[in-house]
Amino acid sequence: MKIHEYQARKLFSRFDIPVLPGEIATTAEEAEEITTKFKVPVYVKAQVHVGGRGKAGGIKFAETPEQAKEAAKSILGMDIKGYKVSKVYVVANDPKLIVTSESYLGLILDRGKKAYCFMACAEGGVEIEEVARKTPDKIFKIWIDAAVGMMPFQARKLAKFLYKDPSMVKQASQIAANLFKLFRCLDASLAEINPLVTFKTGAVCALDAKINFDDNALFRHSDITEMYDPEMETDNDRKAKEMNLSFVPMEGNIGCIVNGAGLAMTTMDVIKYYGGEPANFLDVGGSSSPEKVKTAMELVSSDKNVKSILINIFGGITRCDDIAKGLLIALETLKDIPPVIVRLTGTNEKIAREILLQKGFNALSNMEEAAKHAIKVAEGGAL
Amino acid sequence: MKIHEYQARKLFSRFDIPVLPGEIATTAEEAEEITTKFKVPVYVKAQVHVGGRGKAGGIKFAETPEQAKEAAKSILGMDIKGYKVSKVYVVANDPKLIVTSESYLGLILDRGKKAYCFMACAEGGVEIEEVARKTPDKIFKIWIDAAVGMMPFQARKLAKFLYKDPSMVKQASQIAANLFKLFRCLDASLAEINPLVTFKTGAVCALDAKINFDDNALFRHSDITEMYDPEMETDNDRKAKEMNLSFVPMEGNIGCIVNGAGLAMTTMDVIKYYGGEPANFLDVGGSSSPEKVKTAMELVSSDKNVKSILINIFGGITRCDDIAKGLLIALETLKDIPPVIVRLTGTNEKIAREILLQKGFNALSNMEEAAKHAIKVAEGGAL
């Protein structure tokens, strides 16, 4: 789960990581009031779950409350990569605080090493993936054992990689230790400070905050779950989530409904291999119910580019009969459904075939044949 | 470090382990007031750090506030195994709460298995060491890995060993889980509920509470350190503690000042072997300073039974010259010191011998010779 920058900053404060004062505004007037209160210039920042806000014009500097109002007015309602901006974060930018360095601190889980990986880079405020790819040596990494947790010597090492000044090393060590505590206590999957800055005063401070959470652990963090912003998802995202489906729309014209992420990706690969274009990735998951299939059909057919739908099921924990039942319900209740090609194999395959046959449906058993057929149908061929 | 029952109960409450209402009183009038407030009969319990309070008359039942006042009056000021009672704990004893079972729950660290050991016994309110010795099968044990912590299935197992009723199993599981949490969070070395009772209402409740703490970890638990009751130690205990000495008085007449617990025990064994009686165990510890030795001399010679003092030092981290200097300071500043026999070997032995020789002291180098000499001197022989 992703949260907004302003929410992440609140969590930083809770874990004693220094941030600049900031408040959230949903109207231009609120942005003005906040700026008046701060008595210093501010940054007005669009709160959306996508990168590149700055380039899209979603971050504006304002010297005065009036300018802040104008900035908020222009940002609120903006569309950034498909997300509508309904909140701006107004952050104090005291001109007396002169930034003397910008660096990067980030914490993730290293699946290969089965440990936390803490990264530091003396270049902050830039895209860290870019740095990682082009100049991996610039990123200093430390691995932290889960049972042990972060040790002071590790925090010191990270801090020393960034700073020479003993006071800055001390501050940054504390920030790193606190960021780790946050990560662990809240079951984060990513925690980043980019940039971590130093001011001329000698203070070290987090200028930005980014935290993602492990969806699997949300059940034990109701305070985090409450931070979920439903505005940050489309209707389709919401429907997919409710039914526990994995759905990613793409550009093509052949809708896919598949069980299992690996098979779903392979189905797309096969369509592509034979010259077709998949319209989406959709994994109905394991334990599937007829309702899930109905929702999947709804999601896939909501894309008007879709000219045929390929249902590709290899039953394991997924039972083919559930899929068949769900398909029939969908066909009865939904309108304007493109032609459907079904391929079924595995658990309860026989029952499923019988169910489908009663409605005149002839399920295929070979994936590649089914994919080729779906391509033909999408190109206007007969079902 | 040990704490009082009333302090342990407060910690139980903090970790959501159910206890009966109780308050502390330092005067008979306070005990009366508390009982009036509770509106039910009470137990008035002496707060001292020793077992067997009941037998010594330190626990009394009181039906009315007046009786509670009388009980408190008789208990306050009482001497229990050398400890003066200055506080009583007044615990509500609602007659409607009928006890239907008493059992035992305890948590310690198993040094051999390098894991926590959680013990349950269906016989509560009795001396558990006794049960462990006579009928070890009656004690059910579970080991808990430090990195993992207590798992729900383990709490369930313990609870099921004690109870059949599903609600009691659930309550006791929660109590066990919470007791573990307390142990871990506060660096306890022992946590016991004896007895853990069930009431006719079906509720499970801790009737008594005992917690000891790991002295080595107190530096990170200022709240626990504050619970320390200086009344629970003698002047000698306090002096020893301040100087970081290990001192245990015994019955004999030969005082011992030794470095290292193992050598200190062996010194006592040697005295005993040659027919003498050691007057104490005293370990001056590792990194010794002259002040430590002076305090050690003070402690040992404060026992008027002591007829000779054997200083037995094998220098490692302890430097013999520190010991020699300390001894000279002690001899100059303290009065009525029994004859001292010194045995020195190891680090800085040569310098030490020179220091002592200047004051006419001839240090021995063989422990057994020194012990035999100390026995002879204690029996009235020449130094």
Added chain:
Amino acid sequence: MSIFIDKKTRLVVQGITGRDGAFHAKQMLDYGTNVAAGVTPGKAGQNIEGIPIFDSVEDAVKITGVNTSVIFVPPAFAIDAMYEAADSGISLIVCITEGIPTQDMLILHDYLKKKNVRLIGPNCPGLISPGKSKVGILPGHIHREGNIGVVSRSGTLSYEVVYSLVLAGYGQSTSIGIGGDPVIGTNFIDALSHFQKDPETDAIVLIGEIGGNDEQESADYIQENISKPVVSFIAGKTAPPGKRMGHAGAIITGGGTTAKDKIEKFESVGVPVATLISKIPGLLKERLG
């Protein structure tokens, strides 16, 4: 022979009274797996399809001598269930449950290693040694006894591969789905090393996908340690970078984790990568002669 499970496998189903647990207990029983016990706290004394139910794994071990556990309990309780199995003398745990917090898996992983207990999964379909035993949710009937070892991060994808192997006349010694979560018990390298040692396995099919770099590490391992022929397949060639494709194992996290990277790596160590699943049997045939 086979790897991890065989005729000596005596299985306990943890969470046997749930929808999936009950269904697959029967499926496994029907396949011929020795399903000796089920566990659901509070339901001791009952039975499902004649399989006796116990309150704890400890009871199940004591009374029925089970040595392997398959876990169908909901995610919030699955971690507890795995520790319970490990502490009760089970030596192989197969965790089907999806949605287990990653940080919990880190601690569990070390503990199981210390206790010398093997975990397959979580969030995996389990494994099957055709004709001997099936532990998990794989459709038994599509498998055939044979000499090909199959290991995959994805369940359904491995079925698809097995299906095409069988059509071409190849049976399996063992087919194992290791799961797609960030932290899993048994990984590609574990499976490869066991297949290498298994006299009944003559060749190995490794089915990878985008995300992480387990496939790259496997390629290095194969080059050093595996003398048997290995054929691979990689899913996710059309996946757009940065998009989450189902389970966490399938995120493209940065450089070097795309299908292209993995295919190139395998080919660089002499492991052919099939462009379509249907081409896997042909590649095997070339190598097995």
Added chain:
Amino acid sequence: MSIFIDKKTRLVVQGITGRDGAFHAKQMLDYGTNVAAGVTPGKAGQNIEGIPIFDSVEDAVKITGVNTSVIFVPPAFAIDAMYEAADSGISLIVCITEGIPTQDMLILHDYLKKKNVRLIGPNCPGLISPGKSKVGILPGHIHREGNIGVVSRSGTLSYEVVYSLVLAGYGQSTSIGIGGDPVIGTNFIDALSHFQKDPETDAIVLIGEIGGNDEQESADYIQENISKPVVSFIAGKTAPPGKRMGHAGAIITGGGTTAKDKIEKFESVGVPVATLISKIPGLLKERLG
């Protein structure tokens, strides 16, 4: 040969600028130990007795190639110092520091095992392989090169034993003080197994004390695995039950942990227990002929 340390030992002293650290760094250097580096954060570039000081163990390892660390830092920082050593490539850590929280030791113990790093201590005097190397606070001059392995929970007690061995003409292959804390790294059994394998050790002296049951477990181990003669000594025969005698290892915790219990156990497996330290050499002589 010898166990754990020898001429190849290259030592770093963590906490070298403290009172004890500085004193014993010099003592070890004087004894002939290869003390190659010291570590005190913030004091890099300085030196003590010519030993260069570094900010971190990592720097010390990189620049001086140290493989063993001895720890003199205060208890609140000693745990961090041990993890730092383990993570920096040190393979043997000797922790002199007393007063380390027991729960911290539990986690550390598992971590060091996973990392394959040996710990001696904490709260121990260290060890010496006479004529080769001394790591810790033992008085070097009382030791002599020879063929007796000495292992003890107590520091000063082991010096006493060594002293009497030397008087009787016995030198030591290695003498090691394992420490008396509840949770320690290297225990009696570890030391015994290494002495058994060491060709330069012909007999072993094991010095135990009241509390715990490590001595009993050692007795069982000796019976099964040790073919070399073992002689024992147990301290605490006059200790009153229940009283705390110095360090935590010396508490009588219940049945079976008294000196009498331990003596009986050793004698039951044919390990003689000396009544006085001065009688140890005689018992050795009987066995070594």
